[in-house]
Amino acid sequence: MGLLDHNFQLASGERVTAIAIDNIPPDHLARYEFAAECLKDMQPETENAPLIGADIFCGSGYGAHMLAQRLPCFLLGIDGSSEAIQRASQHYTDFNLLFSHKFFPFTLPPRHFDFIVSMESLEHVENGDLFFKVLSQSIKPGGRLIISAPNSEVIDLAKNPYPWHYRHFTKQEIMDMGKKYGLVHQVCMGAECTVVDKSTGKVVAGNYYSPISGKLRQDYPGDTLTHFFKKPA
Amino acid sequence: MKYQKSIYFIGWDYASPDSIALKNLLAHPLSPWRAEAIVHDEVYVPAVDGIRLITTREFLEICKNSPNIHMILSVKHPVHQKLWQRRAKDYRITIVDEGEVFQSTCQHLQATSGSMDLGIMQIPTSMSTDCIEALNDSVKKLTDGKSQEILRAYILFLKFGFLEAFRPHTKAQAENPLTRPTNDNWLLSTAWGNIEGPALAWEFSAQRTSFLEQAMLLGSASLDQWSYAFTAPDAAAATHEDRHLRTLFQPFGITPYVTHLTPALDNRLENQVSVSQTACPEWKNSQILAHINVPHPFSIVSNLAEQNNPKNLLIRLGHSPNDLLLLLQNFAPNFVSLRCDRPGPLGLHAHLKFHLP
Numbered sequence: 001m002g003l004l005d006h007n008f009q010l011a012s013g014e015r016v017t018a019i020a021i022d023n024i025p026p027d028h029l030a031r032y033e034f035a036a037e038c039l040k041d042m043q044p045e046t047e048n049a050p051l052i053g054a055d056i057f058c059g060s061g062y063g064a065h066m067l068a069q070r071l072p073c074f075l076l077g078i079d080g081s082s083e084a085i086q087r088a089s090q091h092y093t094d095f096n097l098l099f100s101h102k103f104f105p106f107t108l109p110p111r112h113f114d115f116i117v118s119m120e121s122l123e124h125v126e127n128g129d130l131f132f133k134v135l136s137q138s139i140k141p142g143g144r145l146i147i148s149a150p151n152s153e154v155i156d157l158a159k160n161p162y163p164w165h166y167r168h169f170t171k172q173e174i175m176d177m178g179k180k181y182g183l184v185h186q187v188c189m190g191a192e193c194t195v196v197d198k199s200t201g202k203v204v205a206g207n208y209y210s211p212i213s214g215k216l217r218q219d220y221p222g223d224t225l226t227h228f229f230k231k232p233a
Numbered sequence: 234m235k236y237q238k239s240i241y242f243i244g245w246d247y248a249s250p251d252s253i254a255l256k257n258l259l260a261h262p263l264s265p266w267r268a269e270a271i272v273h274d275e276v277y278v279p280a281v282d283g284i285r286l287i288t289t290r291e292f293l294e295i296c297k298n299s300p301n302i303h304m305i306l307s308v309k310h311p312v313h314q315k316l317w318q319r320r321a322k323d324y325r326i327t328i329v330d331e332g333e334v335f336q337s338t339c340q341h342l343q344a345t346s347g348s349m350d351l352g353i354m355q356i357p358t359s360m361s362t363d364c365i366e367a368l369n370d371s372v373k374k375l376t377d378g379k380s381q382e383i384l385r386a387y388i389l390f391l392k393f394g395f396l397e398a399f400r401p402h403t404k405a406q407a408e409n410p411l412t413r414p415t416n417d418n419w420l421l422s423t424a425w426g427n428i429e430g431p432a433l434a435w436e437f438s439a440q441r442t443s444f445l446e447q448a449m450l451l452g453s454a455s456l457d458q459w460s461y462a463f464t465a466p467d468a469a470a471a472t473h474e475d476r477h478l479r480t481l482f483q484p485f486g487i488t489p490y491v492t493h494l495t496p497a498l499d500n501r502l503e504n505q506v507s508v509s510q511t512a513c514p515e516w517k518n519s520q521i522l523a524h525i526n527v528p529h530p531f532s533i534v535s536n537l538a539e540q541n542n543p544k545n546l547l548i549r550l551g552h553s554p555n556d557l558l559l560l561l562q563n564f565a566p567n568f569v570s571l572r573c574d575r576p577g578p579l580g581l582h583a584h585l586k587f588h589l590p
């Protein structure tokens with residue numbers, strides 16, 4: 001599957017399309033809650049200036065909206081689906097949030113963002129290493145990256161073919177990418193959003209609306225891992 | 234915590250967003266109910282979220298040997314429903330519904346002075362049954378049909394604990410007032426379109442929502458005549474939001490008023506305290522568009538109502554039915570309309586409109 005074959009329609013099944021907070025899976029909300037916690041103590045370089053942030057692969061914008069509400073920041077939300085971006089623009093009024101439609105690969109200005117959040121993104125691009133590099137380089141020294149991806153040690157893509165995933169990642173692989181691009185790993189949080197039959201390694205059911213499994217737990221080897229990195233000042 | 238009752242689930246759609254409140258209840262350490270098992274004809278994994286999955290055959294074996302089994306019957310197919318009703322009779326299983334689980338938990342928490350936040354409701358306060366009859370008497374006093382329907386749904390929830398009652402009245406609504414469908418039951422956008430001259434958009438909340446941004450979108454033609462204020466219940470929350478609001482409004486040359494209330498002085502608006510050494514908003518002579526998103530909002534509403542200025546007040550209710558009753562008892566019913574934006578009592582809003590042309 002290349003970029004030309006990729007289905008970017010809103011209803012492709014690749015994205016969470018709900019806009020009502022009660023219809024968004026708890027694990028998705030928990031990841032953005034965690035990001036807001038990781039970022040709440042950040043101070044801008046100039047006093048009283050806003051932080052500059054980005055939500056890369058923001059989907060229909062609920063997470064970018066959560067961050068725009070919580071943090072004194074200006075935020076750019078980017079997604080490859082024009083329908084998702086249209087939905088996000090129509091539903092959220094935040095003055096400090098702009099949405100933009102763009103396919104990856106794209107470049108971002110180097111050392112520009114105070115923080116980047118990118119949830120469930122790495123597995124959706126053919127060249128995950130390049131994607132990670134672009135994000136890492138565009139963070140300012142002292143900036144932060146919160147990124148999540150499915151854990152290949154729990155959901156083996158060979159046994160569970162997700163049509164829009166190129167690959168899943170181990171915790172160590174993502175930590176190694178961070179190290180390679182000059183980031184310092186802070187913490188890894190795990191959550192479950194599927195039920196996996198351990199004997200076969202196959203996902204037997206989705207468990208997307210569980211506030212129990214969707215809760216982020218530190219160092220928990222869940223099917224989805226969220227990593228927090230800092231770039232040294 | 235000693236669990237009082239264990240419960241089995243038949244045909245539970247565990248992957249439904251509608252089940253989140255019940256899952257939160259069952260997982261809460263103060264819950265008097267314990268999820269014993271989910272029953273299916275065939276099972277593929279031993280457990281989900283720590284709840285066992287068992288087969289129908291295993292369940293019926295348990296029922297043979299154990300009295301006082303409780304089950305929630307969620308199967309939708311009418312033949313399967315009848316089959317399970319027959320089994321309930323044959324095996325002396327007590328069928329309970331989700332509403333009974335919520336209500337008995339509410340009673341348990343009232344007796345033990347505990348509380349639970351289930352996202353779309355807080356129990357026991359959201360489920361208080363103290364004023365059901367008085368609310369019932371108010372239904373026909375409301376002048377629009379939609380508000381009557383919403384109040385009936387709320388009363389049904391208070392009586393029986395059925396969250397389903399709210400669902401027909403809560404649809405996914407756009408936050409952006411400019412992109413809402415024209416048939417959307419969102420009342421302020423219609424009212425705001427007619428406002429001319431100076432106005433004050435004012436939010437009372439512990440945490441900012443998009444309200445002031447929505448107000449600014451609708452009042453952008455009169456930017457120089459509108460002012461914006463945010464009032465928190467305490468100084469810490471006000472100071473926290475002050476920086477956010479400056480980020481949002483200063484590029485337009487607007488300095489929003491940010492204040493906090495003083496609970497020791499009955500939260501009277503005359504006693505609000507500003508942060509960042511700015512003045513308090515001029516509220517006695519302006520047209521006011523307010524979003525009141527605090528527990529026990531009635532004192533603020535009555536304080537605002539004392540002034541004879543035009544007002545649109547959107548008040549989030551649902552922390553306690555008494556808040557709604559106070560509004561309905563103290564304001565003429567033709568001033569009050571209701572809306573609901575979440576599938577539970579915390580989605581309930583009242584809109585009060587005073588003296589607008």
